[in-house]
Amino acid sequence: MTEEHLSAFASSRFDDAPADPGLGLWQACLEQLAQDLPEQQFNTWIKPLTAQVAEDLSRLTLFVGNRFKLDWIRAQYASRIAALLEALSGHAMVLELALAPREAPQRTSARSVVRAVSSPAGAEAGTAQPTPFGLTPGQPSSATTATPQPSADAASEGAFRTRLNPALTFDTLVEGSANRMARSAALHVAAMPGHLYNPLFIYGGVGLGKTHLVHAVGNQLLQERPEAKVLYIHAEQFVSDVVKSYQRRTFDDFKARYHGLDLLLIDDVQFFANKDRTQEEFFNAFEALLAKKSHIVMTSDTYPKGLANIHERLVSRFDAGLTVAIEPPELEMRVAILINKARAERAEMPEEVAFFVAKNVRSNVRELEGALRKILAYSRFNQKEVSIQLAREALRDLLSIQNRQISVENIQKTVADYYKIKVADMYSKKRPASIARPRQIAMYLAKELTQKSLPEIGELFGGRDHTTVLHAVRKIASERQQLTELNQQLHVLEQTLKG
Numbered sequence: 001m002t003e004e005h006l007s008a009f010a011s012s013r014f015d016d017a018p019a020d021p022g023l024g025l026w027q028a029c030l031e032q033l034a035q036d037l038p039e040q041q042f043n044t045w046i047k048p049l050t051a052q053v054a055e056d057l058s059r060l061t062l063f064v065g066n067r068f069k070l071d072w073i074r075a076q077y078a079s080r081i082a083a084l085l086e087a088l089s090g091h092a093m094v095l096e097l098a099l100a101p102r103e104a105p106q107r108t109s110a111r112s113v114v115r116a117v118s119s120p121a122g123a124e125a126g127t128a129q130p131t132p133f134g135l136t137p138g139q140p141s142s143a144t145t146a147t148p149q150p151s152a153d154a155a156s157e158g159a160f161r162t163r164l165n166p167a168l169t170f171d172t173l174v175e176g177s178a179n180r181m182a183r184s185a186a187l188h189v190a191a192m193p194g195h196l197y198n199p200l201f202i203y204g205g206v207g208l209g210k211t212h213l214v215h216a217v218g219n220q221l222l223q224e225r226p227e228a229k230v231l232y233i234h235a236e237q238f239v240s241d242v243v244k245s246y247q248r249r250t251f252d253d254f255k256a257r258y259h260g261l262d263l264l265l266i267d268d269v270q271f272f273a274n275k276d277r278t279q280e281e282f283f284n285a286f287e288a289l290l291a292k293k294s295h296i297v298m299t300s301d302t303y304p305k306g307l308a309n310i311h312e313r314l315v316s317r318f319d320a321g322l323t324v325a326i327e328p329p330e331l332e333m334r335v336a337i338l339i340n341k342a343r344a345e346r347a348e349m350p351e352e353v354a355f356f357v358a359k360n361v362r363s364n365v366r367e368l369e370g371a372l373r374k375i376l377a378y379s380r381f382n383q384k385e386v387s388i389q390l391a392r393e394a395l396r397d398l399l400s401i402q403n404r405q406i407s408v409e410n411i412q413k414t415v416a417d418y419y420k421i422k423v424a425d426m427y428s429k430k431r432p433a434s435i436a437r438p439r440q441i442a443m444y445l446a447k448e449l450t451q452k453s454l455p456e457i458g459e460l461f462g463g464r465d466h467t468t469v470l471h472a473v474r475k476i477a478s479e480r481q482q483l484t485e486l487n488q489q490l491h492v493l494e495q496t497l498k499g
């Protein structure tokens with residue numbers, strides 16, 4: 001969308017909207033978000049934002065009322081807003097989030113968005129540049145690069161005391177063979193915390209739904225027992241709480257906060273690596289919680305024994321309850337997720353389009369969501385129905401990167417290097433297990449990560465029959481479900497291949 005389009009877009013919707021590309025851009029973005037998000041979410045998080053757009057439309061700064069809200073918006077909405085801005089403006093834009101000073105107006109409607117006169121430099125440097133509205137921006141932080149870090153102080157803030165995201169429930173989590181076991185264990189914990197599976201340790205690759213699942217446990221428990229003390233926390237935040245309690249000598253507060261919980265949901269415990277003091281405090285909290293039959297649910301990117309630089313006594317405790325993996329979703333599950341997420345956005349995604357997207361976006365659910373957002377934004381702004389052709393256009397960058405990066409030759413080389421065999425063995429007729437197995441793994445990955453058909457793959461593996469490829473694909477897929485070590489190896493290979 002060009003600047004003229006934006007002005008026209010903004011004026012066509014707001015009688016009194018100034019013909020101003022920056023303001024028009026944010027207004028268009030707000031309009032879209034109002035359509036896409038549930039009303040309550042929009043009103044709570046998006047509507048109160050004030051925006052400042054650089055004259056050349058290269059940068060948009062959003063001002064947020066407090067640190068907790070800023071962290072939440074960064075974690076939950078920043079990438080969506082950034083994608084929308086890019087789709088609307090037709091070029092890359094930097095999205096920044098900054099704290100607004102207390103005296104600044106907190107509530108603005110789509111019609112009263114704040115915009116700086118012409119001083120993007122002030123916002124860039126994060127200096128206190130008063131705007132025509134008397135707004136004094138705080139330190140902006142780039143939303144496109146920052147990682148979510150909810151603040152500790154937020155724990156005491158009203159409805160967000162638990163740090164649970166109410167949208168992440170069992171209802172919105174699509175079930176499939178990839179997450180069935182983890183989901184049913186989590187449901188069990190939510191129904192009867194402190195009984196079986198304590199601690200529950202959930203592990204898996206990025207963007208596969210671990211965080212979603214632990215929030216679902218907390219939300220479900222609170223629905224049945226609203227008085228329960230539930231806390232969701234990212235491991236990095238726990239580290240930072242430990243540091244703060246040391247600096248401020250507030251150990252009693254720290255203990256009161258963590259040792260008194262009924263349910264502790266802690267995400268990404270691999271971040272405890274090499275943090276001895278934190279590990280000790282976590283060990284104490286862990287023991288205290290288990291002693292009073294409170295439940296602990298943890299997530300990590302690997303299984304307990306695969307964790308590096310974590311004390312053995314913790315690792316053995318992590319493994320003492322139930323350890324379950326979440327796998328990358330299979331094709332049908334990816335399709336179901338796309339269709340469900342599209343509906344949640346009040347859009348329809350025809351099944352054939354969902355299959356097309358699911359076949360091309362295989363790595364994780366977060367990427368699927370990103371692809372869906374791109375398609376829906378593309379469809380809305382071009383006012384075209386969602387179709388395979390439209391999906392192809394909306395995802396052209398992603399598809400071309402994928403096609404460029406992952407070829408069967410690339411897979412053969414990566415797998416051969418990994419298992420220390422010769423690339424030539426991928427095409428040879430040799431059959432010893434030390435060669436045949438990596439070859440089967442490479443065939444499996446070729447089927448998973450490329451668009452090639454079974455006969456095409458067979459051809460590229462020294463002219464083998466398609467039934468040989470099919471056998472390899474099925475065998476590795478089934479063993480992957482049972483053998484943790486193989487699963488880990490495949491994760492590593494997939495991550496390497498995807499760059």
Ligand SMILES: Nc1ncnc2c1ncn2[C@@H]1O[C@H](COP(=O)(O)OP(=O)(O)OP(=O)(O)O)[C@@H](O)[C@H]1O
Nearest residue numbers: 172173174205206207208209210211212337365366
């Ligand atoms: N089975 C599913 N059904 C619906 N949505 C899902 C499912 N799995 C994941 N998601 C969604 O995908 C996104 C990424 O999931 P989540 O943040 O839970 O992944 P994660 O495994 O914790 O990743 P990371 O290790 O990077 O933190 C979230 O928006 C989540 O709601």
